[in-house]
Amino acid sequence: MKKTLSYLKPYAGGLALGMATKIAGSAAELVLPFILSHIIDDLIPLKNSGRIYVMGGVMLLFALIALGGNVLANRLSAKVAGGMTHDIRYDLFRKTCYLKCRQVDEVTVPSLISRLTSDTYYVNQMVARTMRMGVRAPILLFGGLVFCFLLNVKLALVLLAVVPVVAVPLYFITRKSVPMYMSVQKSGDKMVRSVQEDITGIRVIKALSKTEYENKKFEGVAGDLASAEFDAQRIMSLTNPLTSLILNLGLVGVIVTGAFLSSEPGDITGFLTYFTIVLNAMLGISKIFVIISRGAASSERIERVLALDEREPVCELPEGDEGYAVQFKDVSFSYNGKENNISGLSFALKRGQSLGLIGATGSGKSTVINLLMRFYDVTGGAVYVGGKDVRSVPASELRRRFGVVFQNDFLMADSVRANIDYGRGLSEAAAERAAQCAQAAEFIAGLSGGMDHDLAQKAGDLSGGQKQRLLVARALAGEPEFIVLDDSSSALDYATDSKMRRAIARNYAAATKVIVAQRVSSVKNCDLIIVLDDGRVSGMGTHDELMANCEEYRAIASTQMGVTA
Ligand SMILES: Nc1ncnc2c1ncn2[C@@H]1O[C@H](COP(=O)(O)OP(=O)(O)O)[C@@H](O)[C@H]1O
Ligand SMILES: [Mg+2]
Structure with missing residues (x-):
């Protein structure tokens, strides 16, 4: 992965700016529920419409910062990831052109093709998503928790108790899904091979009337890929409903505890929002974990080719008989x-x-x-x-x-x-x-x-x-x-x-x-x-x-x- 990450160097400026704006945007987003709860609990009872307008204006300002920050960050992430992927593809293609025949025999052509296409895409996704979700999710998670404690410590403890209930199953599900996504990548390789053979040999296939046979063969490879994808998706698809369930149970817990402690309605409103933010952030972290694992596996495959020594060594050797061409x-x-x-x-x-x-x-x-x-x-x-x-x-x-x-x-x-x-x-x-x-x-x-x-x-x-x-x-x-x-x-x-x-x-x-x-x-x-x-x-x-x-x-x-x- 080191070599792959070194391709980020020329884009360090965009990377830093993108992450900074993402941090600013996410932080601004976090402040919104806090202000809202302040308005509900402290300003509305005073019936001070002037201050309510001012705070409403502040909310609008933060909302705009959040919007601007996120849009700019997303653009920068696309630019950085796109530029870096382009450079990797260029180097990989160059390397592929210079590889020794024996090395091409070893890596195989279909595998070189999928390294140039899907693996570079996964690396692109890894960088782009990390710059977005990867920066945003931890900030929302920890920032959300901090704001909860600022709002109401007792209610925050309810949230804190729910976090591991979500985190532990999420961790195990994600860990199980990573190798599944790897096998999706392998099946992808096989499919490229099959497509390549079929397209190259299309005339032979037609001439021998083997179209049906090849279709069946392709069906097999495509089916393997689909079922590998299905397995991975199936287990990952557990995470959303599972988190929702826990989220809703937690929300009930907050409301019940809130009512029991006769907390203020603004606190509870703020809490409900932070609760959702925190759990969604955890979901985001689990997704980014999968994306990074997949990107790391792909970058490994790319680096293995980039590391091949394509130079044909030249050494001093005795000359042959003079006079022969x-x-x-x-x-x-x-x-x-x-x-x-x-x-x-x-x-x-x-x-x-x-x-x-x-x-x-x-x-x-x-x-x-x-x-x-x-x-x-x-x-x-x-x-x-x-x-x-x-x-x-x-x-x-x-x-x-x-x-x-x-x-x-x-x-x-x-x-x-x-x-x-x-x-x-x-x-x-x-x-x-x-x-x-x-x-x-x-x-x-x-x-x-x-x-x-x-x-x-x-x-x-x-x-x-x-x-x-x-x-x-x-x-x-x-x-x-x-x-x-x-x-x-x-x-x-x-x-x-x-x-x-x-x-x-x-x-x-x-x-x-x-x-x-x-x-x-x-x-x-x-x-x-x-x-x-x-x-x-x-x-x-x-x-x-x-x-x-x-x-x-x-x-x-x-x-x-x-x-x-
Ligand atoms: N890249 C390769 N890897 C492994 N075996 C090969 C490769 N290219 C050719 N061969 C094998 O070497 C033998 C000689 O092949 P080749 O020189 O292409 O034969 P010809 O040109 O006389 O038809 C064949 O048995 C063939 O299968
Ligand atoms: Mg020949």
């Missing part, structure tokens, strides 16, 4: 630390050479790219880029040298030009050339507005093949030293795929290329082809060599091209 030396890697996803992989590429990676889904092709670009660190061996171990160069410097299309990469809802440029400020000519090579120029010209055409979200208005060509254009546009294409031509027809490959080879001859493909035709002309099977190399060489020596490669080739060796 990319080199894997006996690399092994595991995502979960149990079974290897890559085992004993070694290969080397000279500058301008191309590597083709082929193999079944899950064989580790994308993982090779993850290791090459240091999205994950190897568990054994070493990866060298330009002769340097990837762990010995700052990650941003390393990645800047790459032009990459990831598997299932995405385009933004922005213009075609912005998608190709991606904030790099590239020249018009570079973008045009990249689009040309990626075989995208023609269809871009056909779009309304051409390069300025605004894409729909996730480029929903482009075909799969058009998306892929645009992604390739984005990768090429920066004139990168290394071009990495992970399954980026799967939606293209053979002719377009082959045109694109030839254009890349011709126009980006100096770039070292790594091409992941499902089709033999896409990697056939590569200088080196690696056939992966469950993270292991089952064949390595040129197309001709593999056709001659690698059973698996031959099998893939024959099913795809009708070629027999």
Whole structure:
């Protein structure tokens, strides 16, 4: 919570002013019944209308102070809490963007989303409500008691006797409800996960006619959330009627005692008001307790992410063999630390050479790219880029040298030009050339507005093949030293795929290329082809060599091209 509260620092002025005005407003409110009881008991019997008017005016003044103080305080609390939440969200979002892949795997994306959305909201509520109810309730509670004693000590003792009768059950109810609200937060996480999966996979769900199935699944998660909320609310809902009951019993007690002690009517009127104020204040304290507990749990979740060290350590490591642009030396890697996803992989590429990676889904092709670009660190061996171990160069410097299309990469809802440029400020000519090579120029010209055409979200208005060509254009546009294409031509027809490959080879001859493909035709002309099977190399060489020596490669080739060796 410390780190979260430190976000209040820039708003210290507003925080202090807000609390001060809240204190003033609440205090002014407290004085009102006291004055009223004074008017009833001391002024009305005198029939001194002048003084009654004066005191009425004083009451009005205090009422205005109460109103002004409370309105200003509520505004300030909204401002302070809003500003602070904005800052936390900003930092959290930044942190989330820089997290290492492994850290994202651990925290999970849905949990990051709910931390950014609902948890920051709970922190906002914690600050805003504490600045309002949190300041007001204790003042009303203790101030109310003090005024009661000032009015009439004997009646005040009746009130004092009732306080624990309310406080004890309220305490136990609140304590029981806190973990219940925590479980509401957990169920919320699950719901975000389910919604996220469903929305992302909406087409698959439709295609497989699984809408009903998903609805049922969602019903389950939403039901869990609803019942967790219901449990928490049910127990908290006891507090209001319970306090009302005790309040009414207490009021009867005051009136009976008042009558018995033949107290003055003004005292009793004042008392009835203070009684209500004090018990409501206790209710407010119990609510604020829940809100703070919930906010604390949320701030914990936020701080856990903020505390993650996203820096990728850079250390001095021996250099690889000179003269190679990319080199894997006996690399092994595991995502979960149990079974290897890559085992004993070694290969080397000279500058301008191309590597083709082929193999079944899950064989580790994308993982090779993850290791090459240091999205994950190897568990054994070493990866060298330009002769340097990837762990010995700052990650941003390393990645800047790459032009990459990831598997299932995405385009933004922005213009075609912005998608190709991606904030790099590239020249018009570079973008045009990249689009040309990626075989995208023609269809871009056909779009309304051409390069300025605004894409729909996730480029929903482009075909799969058009998306892929645009992604390739984005990768090429920066004139990168290394071009990495992970399954980026799967939606293209053979002719377009082959045109694109030839254009890349011709126009980006100096770039070292790594091409992941499902089709033999896409990697056939590569200088080196690696056939992966469950993270292991089952064949390595040129197309001709593999056709001659690698059973698996031959099998893939024959099913795809009708070629027999
Ligand atoms: N982030 C991840 N966490 C855990 N396992 C992963 C992760 N990414 C991939 N894997 C696993 O690693 C293996 C290789 O995956 P991948 O390299 O994506 O295969 P390919 O690209 O050849 O289809 C698969 O078994 C896959 O389930
Ligand atoms: Mg893959």
